[in-house]
Amino acid sequence: MGRYNQVDLAYEFLSQKEKSGESFTITELAVATGWKQKTCGTYPSKRWHQYVHKDGSHFLTSGIQFLSKEEFRSVHSQKLQQVSDQSTKGMLLHKAREFALLAVSTYNNPYTEFKTYGYIVNIIIAYTALFHAIFEKQGVGYFHLKDNGDPILIDGEEKAWELMECCNRYWEGVEKPEKYNLKFLIGLRNKIEHRSLPAIDMAVAGECQAALSNFENLVVSEFGDEHALCTNLAIAMQLTRVSEQAQLDAMKQLQKENYKVVRHYMETYKTDLEDSIVESQQYRIRALLVPKLGNHAKSSDLTVEFINVNKLTEEERKNYEQGIAFIKGIENPYKLKPSKVMGLVKEKIPGFNMPLHTKCWKYFSARPQDDKVDFKGDYAAFVEGFDGYLYTNKWVIFLITELKKADVIAKVKKAI
Known part of the structure; x- marks a missing residue:
C-alpha cells in the first residue's frame, strides 16, 4: 500500500460528506479508510482540527472540499512535523x-x-x-x-x-x-x-x-x-x-x-x-468589499477573491476603475468641516478666511441660515452627530473656481 493511500481515502470520504452536507462517525471513517478506530479518533481534534469539528457524537467538515488532494496530504502531516x-x-x-x-x-x-x-x-x-x-x-x-x-x-x-x-x-x-x-x-x-x-x-x-x-x-x-x-x-x-x-x-x-x-x-x-x-498595499491595504454574484445557487467558487491589480489587463483594469468609481459615488459626500473647507480654498485663494466663507455660503445659498436637519444639497448638508453643516468637495471646487473671478469675489465681500 502506498504512503498516502489511506490519507487519500480519508480525503475522498471527508470531501464527499461535506459536499452532501452529512455528518459522520469515527466508525464510518475507520471503515472508509482502513485505519483503526483509535487512530481515527485522534485526527479530527489534532491534525484536521481547522477543518473538522464535533457535533454531538458525530463530526462535520468545513473547507475540505476546497483543498486539493496534495494540500490535504500536507495538512494531515504538517502538525506533527511542526511540533517535532x-x-x-x-x-x-x-x-x-x-x-x-x-x-x-x-x-x-x-x-x-x-x-x-x-x-x-x-x-x-x-x-x-x-x-x-x-x-x-x-x-x-x-x-x-x-x-x-x-x-x-x-x-x-x-x-x-x-x-x-x-x-x-x-x-x-x-x-x-x-x-x-x-x-x-x-x-x-x-x-x-x-x-x-x-x-x-x-x-x-x-x-x-x-x-x-x-x-x-x-x-x-x-x-x-x-x-x-x-x-x-x-x-x-x-x-x-x-x-x-x-x-x-x-x-x-x-x-x-x-x-x-x-x-x-x-x-x-x-x-x-x-x-x-x-500608496503601496504593503504599507496600507485599501479594500472595497463588493457583493459577488454567482451564476448558480450551488456554485462552489470562492465568495471572496483578492485581486492583484498589477496583473489585470487594460480592459480589466478599466472595469475595475469603473467599479471603484461606482462605489465612491454612493459614499457619503458630506465630510468637510468649515475649517477644512477654509484651509483647502486658502491654498488657491490667498486671504480666504472663515468670515469670507460664511459670506460665500450665504451669497451662493449653499445651505439654509438656520439648522434644518433634513437639508441635503449639492454643497452641504446638516449632519446629525456633528450637529451642524458639513460640506462636499464639490463646494471646495466651486469656491476656488468662482473666487478666482475678480467681479465675483468683490460681490461676495460686499454681501451682508
Whole structure:
C-alpha cells in the first residue's frame, strides 16, 4: 500500500460528506479508510482540527472540499512535523505563528474594545520572533553586544534585537513599504501604550491588515507554504456598512485633547515618506468589499477573491476603475468641516478666511441660515452627530473656481 493511500481515502470520504452536507462517525471513517478506530479518533481534534469539528457524537467538515488532494496530504502531516521541530528556529517560528493568530483573534473579537492596541502588541511579538527565526536560519547573530564583543545580559539572558533593529538589519539599505508599515505600528504602540484610545481602530485598519498580509508573505517566502497562516484563518465577518453616525463619533473622538499626541503622530508620520511607499498595499491595504454574484445557487467558487491589480489587463483594469468609481459615488459626500473647507480654498485663494466663507455660503445659498436637519444639497448638508453643516468637495471646487473671478469675489465681500 502506498504512503498516502489511506490519507487519500480519508480525503475522498471527508470531501464527499461535506459536499452532501452529512455528518459522520469515527466508525464510518475507520471503515472508509482502513485505519483503526483509535487512530481515527485522534485526527479530527489534532491534525484536521481547522477543518473538522464535533457535533454531538458525530463530526462535520468545513473547507475540505476546497483543498486539493496534495494540500490535504500536507495538512494531515504538517502538525506533527511542526511540533517535532524543537530547534531554536522551529520554536521561534511556532511562536511567531501563534502570536500572529492571537493578534487576529484579538482584532476580530467583537467584544474587544481596544482592538488596535491588542493587535499591535501581538503582531509585534510575532514579527520579532519571525525575524529571529530567519536570522537563526541564516546563521546571523541577533543579540546586542558590548564593545568587547560579549553579549549584553538582561536578567541572565542575552538581549536580542528589538523589532526596529530587526527591520533595519533585514531590509538594510532597502526602502520597503513593509518596513515603514512596521515602523508606523511600533511608533503607534509607543504612543497609545498608556492611553485608552479605541477610536483609532477605524483610522488604522488598513495598516493593521497590511501588516498581517506582509507577515504571511514573509513566512511563506522564508519557510515555505506549509507554514502559512491561511489554513488557520477565515475571512473576518464584515458588516455591510459602517453607519455614518459611527464614523462621525470616531471623528469627534479623534479631535479630543487626549488624542492629541497620537493624532499628531498619525498625521505627521507619512509626510517624510515617498508617495510610492504611502500608496503601496504593503504599507496600507485599501479594500472595497463588493457583493459577488454567482451564476448558480450551488456554485462552489470562492465568495471572496483578492485581486492583484498589477496583473489585470487594460480592459480589466478599466472595469475595475469603473467599479471603484461606482462605489465612491454612493459614499457619503458630506465630510468637510468649515475649517477644512477654509484651509483647502486658502491654498488657491490667498486671504480666504472663515468670515469670507460664511459670506460665500450665504451669497451662493449653499445651505439654509438656520439648522434644518433634513437639508441635503449639492454643497452641504446638516449632519446629525456633528450637529451642524458639513460640506462636499464639490463646494471646495466651486469656491476656488468662482473666487478666482475678480467681479465675483468683490460681490461676495460686499454681501451682508
